[in-house]
Amino acid sequence: MEKNLSSAAFNQVRPSVPQEQGDIPSGYGTTESYLLPKDPAWMFLFWEITNETFDYVRGQYGADVLDHSRTVIRLYDVTGVEYFDGTNANAYYDMPVIFDAKSWYIHAPQAGRGYIADLGFITPQGQFILLTRSNMITLPPGKVSDVIDDKWMSVEGDFIKLLQLSGADRIGMGASELMQVVDQRWRLTELAGAGNAPSSARSSWTSFALHTVPAPAPQEDEDIWLQADCEIIVYGSASPNAFVTINGKEIKLQNGKFSLRQALPAGAVLDLPIKASNKQGDKTRQVHIKALREQGK
C-alpha cells in the first residue's frame, strides 16, 4: 500500500484548518428509518431506535413485551396508493430482523413497485407494534416496458432490431472492460516477474473503474444470461466490556452486540475466527465461522 502523505503528516498540521477530534456521531437521538433503492430487486433500510422508544413501548404494552415478541420488517407494496395510512397497502410481507444490525438489505418481491417499510414487533397474540415507518420508494422495472405508445408505433421487427442494437439484452452484464485491460496488463507484468513496479502504481486516479461497459456482443446462438451475487452477515453478542476481534481486527460492540456484513465472491473461502477477551487478556472465548461459496458455473 502506498503511504499516504495526508495521513503521514497529521502531526505537522498547520493550525489554520480545524482538525476534528473523535469519531462521527454513533446516533442522532431520534427514532427513524430510511429506505433506499439499490436495484430492481433490492432495497436498503437503515434505522435508529432510541431507548426512549423502547421504554415507551414497554410502558404501553408491558415490561416484558419485547422479550416475547418477534422483531420484524413489515414491507408494504404501496404501488398506486396516494396516501398510505398503514392499512391500505396492496400487500405486505414480514421478515425477521435484528434491530441491532441498524440496517438491512431487503429483497423486493417484485421489481418496478412502490414500497414502504415499517420496523416493529409482532406480539405472541399477533398484534403488530410499529416503531418507525420509512419513506416511500419506487424500484426501477428492470425490463423493457409493455406499454406501447400508439402515437409512436413502429414496425415490430424493426423495433426488436433497434432494441437489440441498443444493447437491451446486454444490460447489467458489464464489469468495466477498461479496468480489465489495465488490470490484465498489470497482472501480466506482475506475473512475468518484473517486480520493479510497486503496487502503488495502482493508486493513480481511476474514475472510470466499475462504470458499465457492455460485454462483447452476444453470439447468434447465445443463451439467456443470469447474474447473482452473495453477501453474508456475521453477528453476535459478548460481555459489554469484552474486546472482540473478527479475523484479528477489532470490532466495536454496540450495547454488547456486533454485526459484520461481508461480500462472498464465487470461489471464496471466508475464514472468520471470532475472539472475545477480557481487559486483562487472560480469559478468552472463541467461535470460528467458516463459509465456502463453491465456484458455480
Add this chain to the structure above:
Amino acid sequence: MGQEKGYLALMLHAHLPFIKHPEYPDFLEEDWFYEAMVETYLPLLNVFEKLTAEGVDFRLTMSVTPPLCNMMSDPLLIDRFKHYLNQRVELSGKEIERTKGTEFEAVAHMYYDKFRRFKDLFENVYHDHILEGFKKFQDMGKLEIITCGATHGYLPLMVHKESVNAQVKVAAADYRLRFGRSPRGIWLGECAYNPGDDKFLRDEGIRFFFLESHGILHGTPRPKYGIYAPVYCPQTGVAAFARDMESAQQVWSADSGYPGDARYREFYRDLGYDLDYDYIKPYLHSDGVRRNIGMKYCKITGKVPLNEKAPYNPHEARDVAATHAGNFMFNRQKQIEYLSTLMDRKPLVVSMYDAELYGHWWYEGIDFLEFLFKKIYYDQTDIKLVTPMEYLEMYPVNQTVQPSMSSWGDKGYHDVWLNAGNDWIYRHLIKSAERMTELANRYPNADGLLKRTLNQMARELLLMQSSDWAFLMTTGTAKEYSTKRTKDHIKRFNELYEQVKHNRIDEGYVYGLENSDSIFQQIDYNVYSSAAKDAVLNQYK
C-alpha cells in the same frame, strides 16, 4: 439538414472531487488535479486550438463539473499547479541532455516540447485561468459545456428533495459565474437518474441530460427508436440522451479495444521509479518516496515484464492513433448507415466517456480525438458531429417517455455507491441534509456570522455528498482518504450545527473551514429551504 445519414454526439465527462489542503505544504491527492490538467485538460484545449487554426470545424459536448471549475479557479491550486508544471519543464529539459544519443532521445524531446507548450498555453494564452480556454470554444459554438450536480452528488439516494434542488441550483449558479450564461445541459453524477428529478433541472432552464442506455430502453412507454433518438420526460419536457454501447465498447473492449495496442505508451513504467534516486528526488513529494511522476519512456510492447518494455516511439504511436480514429469513424459510418434503414428519421449515436480516460489512462487518446475530428471533417459525408442542442433544433418533436431509474455504474443501478463497504455513510448524509433544511427553514434571513456559518454548513454538506467518496470506498483506491474526507465533512457539519443550535458559534472555527473547504464562495444556504423545493414541485400540482 444536409446529405448526412445520421449524427454522432461525443460527450466527455470531466470531473474530479474538490481536493484542496492548504494545511499541508504538499498533498498527495491534489496530484489527481495536476495530472489531469497536464495530461487531459490542457492537451484537449491544445487540440481545439490546433483544429481551429487549421479551420477544422468540430463539435464536442463536455461537462466541466462545479468542483473542477472551483479548483481551476482557486489561487492556491493554480500556484501549486504552476509549480508542478515548472518542475516537469525543468526535468524534461535535463532529460534532453541525459538521453542524447540513446534510444530514449525522441520520447524525451516529446515531453519537453509538450510541457513547454502546455505552460505557454496555460500562462500566456489563458492567463492562468484554464476556464478561459473552455469558455472561448464554447463561445465559438464548437464546444457545449454542461454542468453537473454541484458536487457530483448521487441524486437517487437523496431522500430529501431539498438536497436534489440544491445540487442543481448551486451548480447552475456556479456555471453562470464561470461561463456568463445559464447551462443548457447537465451530467447527472454517475448518470444516476431518479424519475421526477428532471423537475429541478427544468426549473433552472436545463434542456437535456444523459443516461445509461437502459435508462431509456426500460422507459415507459417503449421508446420507438431505442437509444438512437432522445426522449422527453413527461411533464417537464427535459430531453434525455442515452449512451450507445457499441461505440463505448469499440474503444474499451478488453479484447479489441484501442488502448491496449502494444505500440501505445506503457502506464506502469514511470521515470519516478526508473531514474537514479538523487537525480529524481527533487521531483518527488516531500517525503521522498518514489511514485509515478507522469513521464514514461516505454511502450506496452506485449506480454513482457516491465523491465523488458521497449522504448516508446512517439511517431509510431501517433500513427496508430490515426489508424484507430479511422477505424472508429468507419464503424460509426456502418452503424449509422444500418440504423438509418430501421428508422424514419436520421439516427443519433451518443458516445460518452470519462474525459480523464483520454490522455491520463490512454495517453494517445488525445491524438485519437484530434484525428477523429479531422477525418470526420475532411474524409466523409455520412456522419456529422452535433451537440444535443443542435439535434433538438433539427428534431424538436420527440417521443415522451418516462426514463427508468438507472446509473452507468457496474450492474446499471446503485450497487457501486450503496453496498456493504459504504452503506454506513447514508445515515449521516441523510441526517445532515435534514438538519440543513431544518436550519434554513428556521433562519430565512440570517446575517453576519450566523449567515456565514449556515453557508459553510451548506458547503460541508455538499462536499460530503460527492459520489466520489462512496465510489472510492468501493474500488478500494484511496479508500483511507475517501473515508477520512467523508467523516471530516460529517464532523464539521455537525459541529457547526451544534454551535448554531446552542448559540455558541466559534468564529475562528468557521473561518478555518471557509479557508480550506472553500468551494462555492457565493453560496446562499437558503437554497436548502423547503420553500425553495416547494416552489419547484408546486408547478406540477
